[in-house]
Amino acid sequence: MPEPMTLQAFLETSGADDPAVDQVVAVMAGASREIAATIQLGTLAGRMGDARGNQNADGDEQKALDVIAHDTFTEALRRAPVALVASEESDSTVTLDADAPLAVALDPLDGSSNIDTNVSIGTIFSILPARPGTDGEASFLVPGREQLGAGFIIYGPQVSLVMTVRKGTHIFTLDPARGEFRLAQQDVRIHPARTEYAINASNYRHWDECVRTYIDDCLAGEDGPLGANFNMRWIASMVADAYRILVRGGIFLYPGDQRRGYQQGRLRLLYEANPMALVFEEAAGAATDTVNRILDIKPRNLHQRTPLVFGSADKVERVARYHTDPSHDFTRSPLFSHRGLLRV
Ligand code: F6P
16 A cells, blocks of 8 residues: 655645645644643643643633643744734734734644543644734634634544645544654545534533524434434544544534523634634535524634534534524424424
């Protein structure tokens, strides 16, 4: 079997139109090896899941590894043509090289609640054009459709980079012996048939009626309005749920709910929802805040949250329909229920 292409070779032949974007992807991949090595040592590297006694800009408790990952990626990005970094772990933007053409939004460590549990965690990034002559935030307060590239690294049984430079979504896996990422799957296409959903079901009582109806319909299985038996998975690391959905299909939901502070859900638009939305759209999937396409939302501030639903396009569209079609209650009507006459 011929050896799979290295990330470097792939970027040289099939990379972005602007080589600066490829440089950011390469630097993110390089720095992720350091974080992966630390994670693989678990507590042998120190107590990475311990709270640092402070909160990040969004009020989440910062863990030791959140801060290490923020510092590692921010420092590494000095080796790429990056003017600005916006990170979940920093209140305001960080200026690297004011004259450089790009801005990078980062979630340095996604899934921090799983650090101590030996469950997959990750790093998410979004690449935007920098807007010279504006304040730091202006480069980031643009709709996600302006991203030049995006991706995430998952630190799991394999360390993998999922990335797009707007020419499809591709997966690279780290060969630890050689310290190189190699192409594992080119041009990922999300499987529409898989009936699997990911949601934190313990929040059921807090959801709105539309989300409850969709999940009830999944639970109703092949006798219900969706006409199929659904399986459920929830890892509580978005990167891990996203990776599974990319390779075998399904849908992820983190909706807004009635808990204080959760009206707009839990996930951040700039460095979680936007990059995930680009990765999924480039793989023939979709992403919505239940009403709007994620990539069309104009952010108002760096740490803005958004309800987030992504996965195979048909399922995502259905959830949006439950929210936007005033007759969405039809799924509960006796006519359409499992004993009903008119299944939809
Ligand atoms: O903060 C992001 C995150 O850790 C995601 O990776 C994950 O999907 C979600 O939060 C888990 O949230 P919860 O603990 O509410 O289920």
